[in-house]
Amino acid sequence: MxxxxxxxxxxxxxxxxxxxxxxxxxxxxxxxxxxxxxxxxxxxxxxxxxxxxxxxxxxxxxxxxxxxxxxxxxxxxxxxxxxxxxxxxVRYYCHGRPLSRTSRLLLAQAAAVSKRPERLTVARRMYEMRFPDDVFAGETMAQLRGHEGARVRQIYRDQAERFKVHWDRRSYNPQDFEASDPANKALTAATSCLYGVVHAVVVALGCSPGLGFIHTGHDRSFVYDIADLYKMEVAVPVAFEMASQFEGDELPGRVRRAMRDTMRDRKLLTRCVADIYRVLGLTDDDSDHEWDIVELWDDKDGVVPGGRSWSEQP
CATH class of the missing domain: 3.100.10.20 (CRISPR-associated endonuclease Cas1, N-terminal domain)
Structure with missing residues (x-):
């Protein structure tokens, strides 16, 4: 026994x-x-x-x-x-095994990012989710980036004015957190929390953090893509509000706690899961999920069952 x-x-x-x-x-x-x-x-x-x-x-x-x-x-x-x-x-080092136990979303992500028309469709969809009134048919990625840059700069200025915080521009040294002004310190702390949570959702769903559509070349490109959907709505207001109230060593901790509460109140995890399915053009239908199923790729049939001997033809 x-x-x-x-x-x-x-x-x-x-x-x-x-x-x-x-x-x-x-x-x-x-x-x-x-x-x-x-x-x-x-x-x-x-x-x-x-x-x-x-x-x-x-x-x-x-x-x-x-x-x-x-x-x-x-x-x-x-x-x-x-x-x-x-x-x-301000650093992120590792993550655990995905919750999904399936590569369904990963395969969809890899297929979309590998073909120029599909990649452009996903990238445009992300811009439309952020700025629905500022994305027009036929625009190039360069034009979309230009719209984004103008809108983002204006949001920073608006939030600085709203909370009466000194603001020049987004500037920080990843190697020297203390060298930044309070607003930039708060933004760094807030976006780090956002990136960590989005990274957790990305890997929980079985997607690749590195296969981005707008961002590219970094092992967290897709994390940055998805986090940008919420940065102006969640991280930036929290950062400027905390920078207006706290300073010194107290500021990063206050930002983390405010981000925790804001992400909970705005149901960020629920939104993030739904939005990843949306940007990939999929639906979250739990009824068709199969877990811990290992199949084999076939050049004619697509997939065939795994866990059996193929030395004998059926």
Whole structure:
């Protein structure tokens, strides 16, 4: 008789919480992260906090964090992204296994990005979602970028005026967070949170973070594409509002908490999942999802069943 495997059994895919139904992110720093059953534990001098791993889109591990093997095993099993971030949360390092357990969206993404007409269609769709009154038939990508640049600069100016914050231009040094003015510091912190959550959704759905349609050449190009759908609506107002109220070392933490609350209130995870399907021209029909199905590619039939011997013809 086989000896039972010790520990908590891995979750079945059908038991996992969908990406759109999860909380956005939890930020942890200066603590030891372990596992207690199906919950993460974060322990410091003040005590121990339990975090339900299956309900979190991303866990941001800040400076001074030690994470056990069991904790990482739980995050991988739950399909939650583990994000190691540097001071002020401006770096993203890794993610876990996707929730989807299928390459359906990845194949659609790869097919669309590989053909110029389809790629242009997706890119135009993204611009239309952001600026529906400023995208016209027949415009080139250069013209669309020009419209975008003008609109974005105006939004920055409007938000600076609204919250009475000094603003010159978007300027920051990734290697020196403190060199920026308060508005740019807040924008960097806010967009880092947004990128982390969008990255968590992208990989949870099984898409490739690197196969972008507007952005290209970076391992997070698609993350930047999708995050841009919400940056002007979510990250920019939060950043300017926090920059108008706080400064110094308090500012990044205030921005993270405000982003967490705003993304929850605006149901960003639900919107992000729906929008990824939308930009790829697909529908989110859970009824046709099949999990953990491995098939083989065939040059004539498309796909054939896997898990069988093909040495004998049927």
């Amino acid at each position: 086989a000896k039972p495997i010790p520990g908590v059994r891995p979750s079945e895919v059908s038991e996992l919480t969908r990406a759109q139904d999860r909380l956005t992110f939890v930020y942890l720093e200066h603590c030891v992260v372990n596992r207690d059953g199906n919950a993460l534990t974060a322990q410091d001098s003040r005590g121990t906090m339990h975090v339900p791993a299956g309900m979190i889109g991303a866990v941001l591990f800040g400076p001074g964090t030690s994470v056990t093997h069991q904790a990482m095993s739980l995050l991988a099993d739950a399909g939650s992204s583990a994000v190691w971030v540097g001071e002020h949360g």
